[in-house]
Amino acid sequence: MSNVHPFFRLMSYARKYRQQIWTATTCSILNKFFDLAPPVLIGAAIDLVLQKENFWANPFGVQGLAAQLLVLSAISGVIWGLESIFEYAYALQWRNLAQTVQHDLRLDAYQHLQELELAFFEDRSSGGLMSILSDDVNQLERFLDGGANEVIQVSATILLIGGAFFVITPNVAWLALSPMPFILWGSIWFQKFLAPRYAEVREKVGLLNGQLSNNIGGITTIKAFVTEGYERKRIEKESNQYRQSNRKAIAYSAAFVPLIRILIFMGFIAILYYGGLEVQANRLSVGNYSVMIYLIQRLLWPLTRLGETLDQYQRAMASTNRILDLLDTPIAIHSGSQVLDSVVSGDIQLKNVTFGYAANFPIVENLSLEIAAHKTTAIVGATGSGKSTLVKLLLRLYEIQSGNILLDRIDIRDLELRSLRSCMGWVSQDVFLFHGSVLENIAYGSFDATVDQIVEAAKIAEAHDFIQALPKGYDTIVGERGQKLSGGQRQRIAIARAVLRNPPILILDEATSAVDNETEAAIQKSLDYITKNRTTIAIAHRLSTIRNADRIYVMDQGKVVELGTHDELVANNGIYAGLWNLQTGQKI
DSSP, X not given: OOOSOHHHHHHHXXXXXXXXXXXXXXHHHHHHHHHHHHHHHHHHHHHHHHHOOOTTHHHHTOOSHHHHHHHHHHHHHHHHHHHXXXXXXXXXXXXXXXXXXXXXXXXXXXXXXXXXXXXXXXXXXXXXXXXXXXXXXXXXXXIIIIIXXXXXXXXXXXXXXXXXXXXXXXXXXXXXXXXXXXXXXXXXXXXXXXXXXXXXXXXXXXXXXXXXXXXXXXXXXXXXXXXXXXXXXXXXXXXXXXXXXXXXXXXXXXXXXXXXXXXXXXXXXXXXXXXXXXXXTTXXXXXXXXXXXXXXXXXXXXXXXXXXXXXXHHHHHHHHHHHHHHHHSOOXXXXXXXXXXXXXXOOEEEEEEEEXXXXXXXXXXXXEEEEOTTSXXXXXXXXXSSHHHHHHHHTTSSOOSEEEEEETTEEGGGBOHHHHHHTEEEEESSOOOOSSBHHHXXXXXXXXXOHHHHHHHHHHTXXXXXXXXXXXXXXXXXXXXXXXXXXXXXXXXXXXXXXXXXXXXXXXXXXXXXXXXXXXXXXXXXXXXXXXXXXXXXXXXXXXXXXXXXXXXXXXXXXXEEEEOHHHHHXXXXXXXXXXXXXXXXXX
């Protein structure tokens, strides 16, 4: 976490918007200038009526009370018009700026999130990350939408009214403005005092969102195990902790306004009392005395609103800190610069590869194997032997700790990540379908595909018939994560997606382990077709699906312990033969 204050980090980030910021700030200041001008005109009108002073005659060549009042009225009209114009302008500028910063910051944070390695997501809840991308970004937008303008206008009010007081009557002005240093110092101290309280609030809301997201994702399990009451208590606990942290922050922020009012009251009394004495001594006109009384009231209300603005500011800074800390998270897996040739043979070599999800606990250690181009290579073994880990290493979803992985004799760390992953099609056991139509999910990653190409891919994947039987065919909405479809249907759509992409390397990560025998037969039929003349890596639990593989690796505790074809491995009477015997019930 950076030690730089989040405001300065945000300003550094928002440097490209500085022209808009200056424009919005200028409009805010000009609006406040014209907003404070009418009291001056009121004072001039009072002096003009009471004292018959003709100070408006010289500049405009206007004589007589009626004519001069008419001039004052015209000037008032211009000032009111300009005030309204600049109020519209600053509202437009600040609101559009808030939307722009919100939009860009969310996109930048999301893009950075996509580039982080999988290990980052394993250590964090999706709800907590959603809280940053949604709630924290919106909190910043709320401050920029109104709070930033409020801070600028309060500052402009203090300067303009202070300047006016010193012009009108310097010997009283210093008494009226004497509370200002205490107010400003108190505001700075108070916002530092509130900062950790609102940081805790943002942390608690992240935990709450994480629990809510987790429960919504697992709603089927909650219903099946009748744990609605238990989960309500867990949400109640997180929500109550969020409420308590907010309550502490509110208790302190609510005390700000009464303290400010006491200090402002001291300035008001100074103007009321000493200003009246100056009028009696004929050192101050009645009009100017009225102006000062009116302006000190105009200073009072913005400063009392400063407490609410300060509250918004602290919430925004706490949120900004979380957003920028996410952006500061270093990317562990960096893309290479080399692009693969247009024709990828798919020859893969792993040389002395070591990797573990946790330090000193390797999943694979000094692993070496070869995957021949245009052949089907199967990798089998017990759960936890490191089979699926190899797939993630090939895709560089994780970085190997030592050794080399070569694709067409090029170290994959030298390849552009986009180039590397584009040449591979991955069908996993846990198929993820996006909320959308069947057509959109098959075309995912091949967005330029025609409808005819999508239908042809579905036919190859043995998916076309069941898709046509759906209520709206290819336009049927599959639901979040494809929950409206069966496991076998989701698998066939995933295979159709891979077929449509037509990758030179196809990775099947236990693609048939969670389906029934009929579905497996249909999937196997499509796989026999699409694996021809293609480098295929099959991670298998069901050995019947890979018995025709050109080469089979048997893994155990992160090492290759057997190698050969199906017949050779069965004849060796080793681990593979034992697994085959267990699954088929045959004796060897």
